[in-house]
Amino acid sequence: MEKFxxxxxxxxxxxxxxxxxxxxxxxxxxxxxxxxxxxxxENVPSISDVSITLQIMSDMGAKIRNINKTTIEIDTTHLMxxxxxxxxxxxxxxxxxxxxTLLGRFKKACVPMPxxxxxxxxxxxxxxxxxxxxxxxxKIEHGMxxxxxxxxxxxxxxxxxxxxxxxxxxxxxxxxxxxxxxxENAAKEPHIVDVANFLNSMGADIMGAGTDVIKVxxxxxxxxxxxxxxxxxxxxxxxxxxxxxxxxNVLIKNVIPKHLDPITLKLEKIGAKVVINDDxxxxxxxxxxxxxxxKTMPHPGFPTDMQPQMTTLLTLANGTxxxxxxxxxxxxxxxxxxxxxxxxxxxxGKVAVVQGVEYLTGAxxxxxxxxxxxxxxxxxxxxxxxxxxxxxxxIERGYENMVEKLRSIGADITKKIxxxxxxxxxx
Ligand code: EPZ
Numbered sequence: 001m002e003k004f005x006x007x008x009x010x011x012x013x014x015x016x017x018x019x020x021x022x023x024x025x026x027x028x029x030x031x032x033x034x035x036x037x038x039x040x041x042e043n044v045p046s047i048s049d050v051s052i053t054l055q056i057m058s059d060m061g062a063k064i065r066n067i068n069k070t071t072i073e074i075d076t077t078h079l080m081x082x083x084x085x086x087x088x089x090x091x092x093x094x095x096x097x098x099x100x101t102l103l104g105r106f107k108k109a110c111v112p113m114p115x116x117x118x119x120x121x122x123x124x125x126x127x128x129x130x131x132x133x134x135x136x137x138x139k140i141e142h143g144m145x146x147x148x149x150x151x152x153x154x155x156x157x158x159x160x161x162x163x164x165x166x167x168x169x170x171x172x173x174x175x176x177x178x179x180x181x182x183x184e185n186a187a188k189e190p191h192i193v194d195v196a197n198f199l200n201s202m203g204a205d206i207m208g209a210g211t212d213v214i215k216v217x218x219x220x221x222x223x224x225x226x227x228x229x230x231x232x233x234x235x236x237x238x239x240x241x242x243x244x245x246x247x248x249n250v251l252i253k254n255v256i257p258k259h260l261d262p263i264t265l266k267l268e269k270i271g272a273k274v275v276i277n278d279d280x281x282x283x284x285x286x287x288x289x290x291x292x293x294x295k296t297m298p299h300p301g302f303p304t305d306m307q308p309q310m311t312t313l314l315t316l317a318n319g320t321x322x323x324x325x326x327x328x329x330x331x332x333x334x335x336x337x338x339x340x341x342x343x344x345x346x347x348x349g350k351v352a353v354v355q356g357v358e359y360l361t362g363a364x365x366x367x368x369x370x371x372x373x374x375x376x377x378x379x380x381x382x383x384x385x386x387x388x389x390x391x392x393x394x395i396e397r398g399y400e401n402m403v404e405k406l407r408s409i410g411a412d413i414t415k416k417i418x419x420x421x422x423x424x425x426x427x
Contacts, residue, residue: 002426004389004403006380007412008362011285012248014409018236018255019045019400020070020229024191026094027168028198028229029053029074032062033101034175035202037224038075040067044229045400048393049092056088056098075224081106086143090115092397096127096165099147100172103136108148113140117369117394120329126159126166133157134173134181154179154218162187162298167214168195174216175204183214189299190259194230201225233259234305235399238374240264240283241309242406244272245316245382247285250409255281262302266294266310270317291319291356296327308334308375314354315343316382323352334372337365341379341387362387367394374399381411 020043030053032039044050046069054072058064060082063075081102089095093116102109116122124145128138133156136149154177157170167187174181186192188210196209202225205217236255243250244267257264257276264274264281270292273284292314296304304327314321315338325331332347339345340363344355362385367373373395380387389395392415395402403415415426 001390001418002392003416003418004377004380004392004395005414005416006362006377006387006389008380008383008385008387010246010381010410010412012243012246012250012381012406012409012411015251015253016239016405016409017253018231018239019043021045021191021194021232022047022049022234022398023164023189024194024229025050026053026092027097027191027195028227029057030097030101031172031195031198032074033057033076033079033098034104034172034199034222035076035224036221037077038073039202039224040071040073040226042071042226042228043231044070044072045232046070047400048397049094052088052091053094056084056095059085079105081108084111086112092116093122093165096124097169097172099127099131099145100169103131103147103149103173104152104176107150107152108146110144110146113143113145117371118333119331119369126161126163127169129159130157130166130170130183131173134177136173152177152218154181154216156182157184159183159185161185164189164192167192171196171199171206171214171216175199175206175218175222177216177218179218181216181218183216184212186212186214187298188212190230190233190256198225198227201227231255234303234371236260236281237263237303237306238309238378238399240267240274240281241306241313242378242381243283244285244289245313245378247287248409249282249284251280251282253280255279257281262300263306266292266302270314289313289317291317291321293322293324295324298327304328304331305371307331308371309378311335311345311352311354312338312375312378315345315357315360315379317354317356319356321354321356323354325350325352333368334375337368337372337376338379340365341383343379359384361385364388364390367391370394370398377402377406381406
């Protein structure tokens with residue numbers, strides 16, 4: 001078993017560089033399936049969701065070459081239609097992107113139902129609505145989703161709710177659909193724009209990404225392209241909150257400050273100091289924080305993927321804060337772990353009432369999902385005493401070299417590997 005062991009109470013001080021965006025990378029990698037030729041992708045984060053995606057693509061016959069630590073070449077020219085390993089696909093939500101890309105290339109796809117963080121109900125009805133509108137038949141049998149189209153034809157798709165995954169999958173299927181597809185009520189996250197920019201660099205004709213109406217004019221062919229993935233908005237936000245929570249002073253490099261606006265504004269509102277530069281952002285903590293209310297919304301609102309981290313910071317704010325999770329049904333499972341450390345939080349459905357306490361204390365806790373893992377890490381950094389975090393595989397799905405990065409800015413954190421007979425320090 002592997003754990004992170006954190007001795008809390010030390011301010012984070014120094015500089016940290018953000019990696020490529022997980023939620024862009026896990027869509028852009030499968031998007032290379034649509035290209036007739038090799039693609040070179042830069043700023044690819046070294047995280048387990050990327051490794052799983054590359055394993056699935058390699059099993060299909062994609063030729064993958066590591067050019068350096070963060071740059072890879074992918075050639076899908078000789079891709080085969082082979083079954084995707086069920087146990088790999090169910091490890092992450094992003095395996096759903098093989099539906100749109102394989103449908104766009106081969107006019108058919110058969111993909112295991114995706115998995116990923118347990119955040120409550122996560123249906124795929126809007127993905128299926130988009131595929132159906134473009135002329136594909138969809139069925140779910142034996143844990144597999146099958147989509148098939150004689151021909152993909154442009155359509156006017158109106159999503160019933162804002163969904164990142166279905167917006168991306170609709171683009172994947174529409175880029176080769178004859179005619180002009182209009183996607184309404186589209187998601188506007190930075191990674192939506194990044195995926196659209198990558199597809200356009202391959203020769204697609206997509207307009208309006210980043211707004212709630214995306215237009216896609218289908219093309220005959222897409223070509224290999226070179227592309228650099230954007231920095232990870234949520235990793236950057238996680239370090240911003242960690243710097244504020246530990247009352248530290250951290251320069252966070254390789255960011256797009258505009259993507260961080262909702263987090264910057266919330267941190268400034270409660271009393272942290274944020275200095276914005278061209279491609280970096282400095283967060284300076286304060287000795288005390290004011291209560292506030294946070295409501296997660298689709299971009300450009302406060303990101304749901306930052307909700308657990310922000311709630312953790314608010315456990316030490318003065319007064320009572322209110323956190324409303326409007327995207328997922330059950331994204332407060334980590335609160336039980338924070339309560340073990342002395343947090344005073346009441347959860348009622350999609351609302352958490354956070355009563356500020358004087359301090360947290362270290363305890364044995366679990367990472368219940370990716371961002372919940374980030375939350376208990378931040379809690380461990382600010383708690384009195386030692387925190388041991390189990391199930392750290394959740395964290396390693398989406399954060400590259402988290403232990404090294406935290407140690408480089410002063411955190412007392414080690415990764416320990418526990419076997420039946422011994423304990424080793426991995427880092
Ligand atoms: C993506 O998940 C991200 N994952 C999530 O990040 C992120 O929290 C989420 O977008 C929202 O920003 C990846 O990009 C791999 P959605 P996704 O479709 O696409 C409902 C992280 O921590 N919905 O925007 O699955 C859904 O249940 C992860 O990095 C439908 O009802 O999210 C949810 O309530 C966690 N029907 C809401 O929409 C559908 O067909 C938003 O989901 C699809 C979604």
